[in-house]
Amino acid sequence: MTPTDVTPASVLFDLMKRECGVSHKELAGMLLSGRPLSDGRSPLSRMDDRTWVSRTVVHAAPASLADRYFCDYSVGALRLAARMKSRERKALTSEKILSIVAGRPGEAMDRALEAHGEDPTLFRNMMERVKGEAVMTADEKAEVALVLLVTVACTSDVRRAVEEAQSFAKSVFGRGVRTPAPALVVAGDAAGGAPLDEKELWLGLLRVEDGYLSGTPQWIAPTEDGTEIGSLALAEGAVNEVGPDVSARHARIWRTGEGQWLVEGLESRNGTVLTNGLTGKETVVEPPQEQRFQFSSAPVPIAPGDTLALGQSTVLVVVEGYPE
Numbered sequence: 001m002t003p004t005d006v007t008p009a010s011v012l013f014d015l016m017k018r019e020c021g022v023s024h025k026e027l028a029g030m031l032l033s034g035r036p037l038s039d040g041r042s043p044l045s046r047m048d049d050r051t052w053v054s055r056t057v058v059h060a061a062p063a064s065l066a067d068r069y070f071c072d073y074s075v076g077a078l079r080l081a082a083r084m085k086s087r088e089r090k091a092l093t094s095e096k097i098l099s100i101v102a103g104r105p106g107e108a109m110d111r112a113l114e115a116h117g118e119d120p121t122l123f124r125n126m127m128e129r130v131k132g133e134a135v136m137t138a139d140e141k142a143e144v145a146l147v148l149l150v151t152v153a154c155t156s157d158v159r160r161a162v163e164e165a166q167s168f169a170k171s172v173f174g175r176g177v178r179t180p181a182p183a184l185v186v187a188g189d190a191a192g193g194a195p196l197d198e199k200e201l202w203l204g205l206l207r208v209e210d211g212y213l214s215g216t217p218q219w220i221a222p223t224e225d226g227t228e229i230g231s232l233a234l235a236e237g238a239v240n241e242v243g244p245d246v247s248a249r250h251a252r253i254w255r256t257g258e259g260q261w262l263v264e265g266l267e268s269r270n271g272t273v274l275t276n277g278l279t280g281k282e283t284v285v286e287p288p289q290e291q292r293f294q295f296s297s298a299p300v301p302i303a304p305g306d307t308l309a310l311g312q313s314t315v316l317v318v319v320e321g322y323p324e
Contacts (some may be wrong), residue, residue: 009065011112012153013058019100020084020092028053029280030079033071033151035211062156064114070154072167072212075317076306077146079277082305086278094138101145101269109152116156121222123148123158126165129177136173138200140321144169144177171216172204173321180206203253203261205229205239205308205316215241219323226254228266243313245270250310251285253302262299263308270311277305277318295315 016022025047032043046052057069070076084092092100100106110120123177130136130145147168152161170176204217206292218239220227227237232248242250247268255261264274266288272285285300285308286292302308 004037004058006112006115007059007062008060008112008116008153008156009110010058011108012149015105015108016080019105020097021087022080022083024050024053024058026083027080030075030083031154032057033069033211033215036080036316037068044062044201065154067155072208073151073154073164074147074213075208076281077150077168078143078148078317078319079305080206081143081146082277082303084248094142097142098131098138098145101142101149102127106149109149113152113156113158115322116148118156120158122162123152126162126177130165133177135175136169137322140169140173143172143319160183164198168213171213171270172206172319173273174216175324199322201320202320203255203302203304206319207241208213208307208315208317217321217323219321220253222255224254224257226252227314228252229268229308230268239316242310243299245311245313247311251308261302262301264299265297267297268310272311273309274300274302275309277307 001242003144005185013024013027016027017024028047029044032047034042034044036042046199056219057065058095069197070312073208081097084097085094110124113120113123120259127145130141130148133141136144148161150166151164152158155161202222203220205220207214219237221237221241225236227239228235228249228251229239229242230248230250231240231246233240247266249266250268251263251265253261253263253274263285268286268288271288274283274285275281276283283300286297287295302318304318304320306318308318310316
C-alpha cells in the first residue's frame with residue numbers, strides 16, 4: 001500500500017479496529033449520517049455494504065468526502081468514547097484512550113495528513129495540548145481528543161478539526177484547551193476544593209438541530225431528585241430548551257444512589273425514544289399518547305453518547321462533565 005493509499009479516514013478506521021476493538025462496521029454505524037442523500041438512501045443505511053463503505057468513506061480520496069456523509073463529528077466522537085469504555089471483554093479507561101489517540105499509535109494520522117498535502121503541525125500541537133491539559137479530567141481530555149481525531153479523519157482539514165475540538169470543549173466543559181503553565185499546578189476547583197477527577201460528574205443534554213450540535217449543554221445534577229425536561233417544567237434545574245411539541249412536563253432524569261442515570265416519561269403527549277449510542281438500539285421510554293394502551297411506564301437507563309428524541313422536534317445528545 002502506497003502512502004497516498006492511506007487516507008486520514010482509513011487511519012481512523014484501522015486505529016479503532018487494531019487498538020480499540022471497534023470494527024469497521026461498528027465505527028461506520030457511529031459516524032455515518034441518517035439523512036438521505038440525493039438517491040433517497042442515507043449513508044447509515046449502507047453500513048452493511050462493505051464495498052460502499054470502503055470505497056466511499058474509508059479509502060476514498062479525502063477531497064471526495066463531504067459533510068453530508070457523516071453525523072455531527074462531536075456526536076460521533078461521543079458515541080465512540082462510550083463504545084470504547086464499555087467493551088464487553090476489556091473496557092478502555094479514558095487514560096488508555098488518550099494514550100492511543102494522542103500517543104504513538106495516533107501518530108499515523110500525522111503521516112496520512114502529510115501524504116495528502118496537509119501540514120500536521122497544527123493537529124499535533126492541539127493533540128499534545130489536550131494531552132497535557134492540567135485542568136481537564138481524563139474523561140474530558142479523551143473526548144476532546146476524539147473530537148479532534150474524528151473531525152480530521154472525516155474532513156482532512158486540520159484547521160477545521162482544531163476549531164471543532166476547541167468549540168466542543170468550550171460548549172460542553174465551559175472552557176477551551178489552554179496554554180500550559182510553566183510550572184506544575186495541582187488542578188482544583190475555583191474555591192480550592194477537591195480535584196475535578198474526585199467530583200461527581202453531571203449529566204448534560206446538548207440539543208441537535210438539523211443534524212448538528214446547537215448551543216451549550218443543559219446540565220442535570222447527579223442527585224436522586226434529578227430534574228424534569230419540559231417546555232414549562234418548573235423543577236429545580238429543569239431543562240426547558242425544547243421544541244414546540246414537547247409537553248409542559250415531558251420526562252424526568254435522575255441518578256440513583258448506585259450511580260446509574262435513569263430517564264422516565266411523565267405522561268407526555270408525543271412520547272420519548274432513547275437511542276443507545278453504542279448499539280443504535282432504540283428503546284421507547286414512553287410512546288405517544290394515542291399509542292399508550294396497556295403501556296406501563298418504567299425508568300430506562302441512560303448514558304453518555306445516547307440520544308433522546310422528544311416528540312418530533314427535539315433531539316438531545318447525552319454527555320457528562322461539569323457545569324461552567
